[in-house]
Amino acid sequence: MSNVIKVAVVGAGGTGGYYGGALSKQGHDVTMIARGSHLDSIKSKGLQVNSVLLGDFHLDITATDNMDSIGTVDLIIFAVKSYGTFDAIKAMHNLIGPKTLIISTQNGIDSEHLLSEAFGVNHVLGCTATVSSMIEEPGIISQKGGPGSLEIGEMNGGNSGRVNEIISICSEAGLNVESHKNIVLAIWKKFIFICALSGMTALTRKPIGEIFSQTTTTDMYLQVLAEVVAVGKAEGVDIPDDTANSTLRSTKAREPFIIGSMGHDLLAGRPIEIGLLNGRVNELGRKHNIATPSNTAIEAALRPHEHGSLS
Known part of the structure; x- marks a missing residue:
């Protein structure tokens, strides 16, 4: 050792x-x-x-x-x-x-x-x-x-x-x-992944397997990914063009019961990281004049729960 x-x-x-x-x-x-x-x-x-x-x-x-x-x-x-x-x-x-x-x-x-x-x-x-x-x-x-x-x-x-x-x-x-x-790229790739996983599982209160069982939620999941990629590129990070689709494919291969940490925290009534995940995407979208409608919808739905005590 x-x-x-x-x-x-x-x-x-x-x-x-x-x-x-x-x-x-x-x-x-x-x-x-x-x-x-x-x-x-x-x-x-x-x-x-x-x-x-x-x-x-x-x-x-x-x-x-x-x-x-x-x-x-x-x-x-x-x-x-x-x-x-x-x-x-x-x-x-x-x-x-x-x-x-x-x-x-x-x-x-x-x-x-x-x-x-x-x-x-x-x-x-x-x-x-x-x-x-x-x-x-x-x-x-x-x-x-x-x-x-x-x-x-x-x-x-x-x-x-x-x-x-x-x-x-x-x-x-x-x-x-x-x-x-290129750890900066790796950090951004994780951010792309986690904004979609945590954002969508918290929004729906469902694991990813159930999200991917529906066309509408799968499409929204992909849109969340694409928006994060767009703001990352605007920030100067050299993110490969296929990242949104490749992240979707790799997430579909994971265990279907997975819920992101923000989903677990939401369901337990604990504070959630919405401000520094999907909220951060929207902040960068405004900075670079990039539309982020799916991340905006997630933030709007989850901001009331930011400080916990789910009612």
Whole structure:
């Protein structure tokens, strides 16, 4: 195994709990930053991870809601929901040492920029995470679908020794991880995918299999994809022309029961990431004078639920 590293998982929900749990299982010094009943359960009973990819395992793992108690770390997995980004960044400063690296598993396209602004570009690697994982109940992470993949790369392109080191550490932990020479494109491709998946499954309150069983919702799904591609190109990202159709095809090949994270949060009455997903698409559409009617419809329907407490 590579040398043991010290890891802080900022946001130990479904995604952070899965990736951080894998590193802890491998023997790394991982601290989970959580809150509420989930934190209480981890502190009293440990963390249970049930995974179709890694198997089921239990961890006696350190958990806290006080980042100042941890000290500096080697790696931060930044996995808070997008609406918690600014508060988390404000609380993270004492985690950062001279060689601390940060990878973000967040949805959206702004995370790396915000982290770089706060801590310096030398601390931030680009990353995408694709996994269907959730808090099944406090202290229990359930990973039921998705490839469980990580793509990591330098934000200015290319590869590096530090990228390879993180990839080696994650790979040894059983994670599906690879380097990406154009991580900005990879981040946008995930954004395209997640805006359609989360937007449409939240809008309909249905899994993707049921969305694709109807022509009208399939057509709208494709239109959402095409609109995100259009604003991405306007932002200067070299997105291949076939991305909307290829993303639709690959999503149809996934497990039909998948619901995006925004759909899960909506159904549970939790806050949702509409502002930094479909709302962000519409903001960029207005900036570039590009019509985004399908994303606008999703935002209009879901904005009333942005802060949770579904009635």
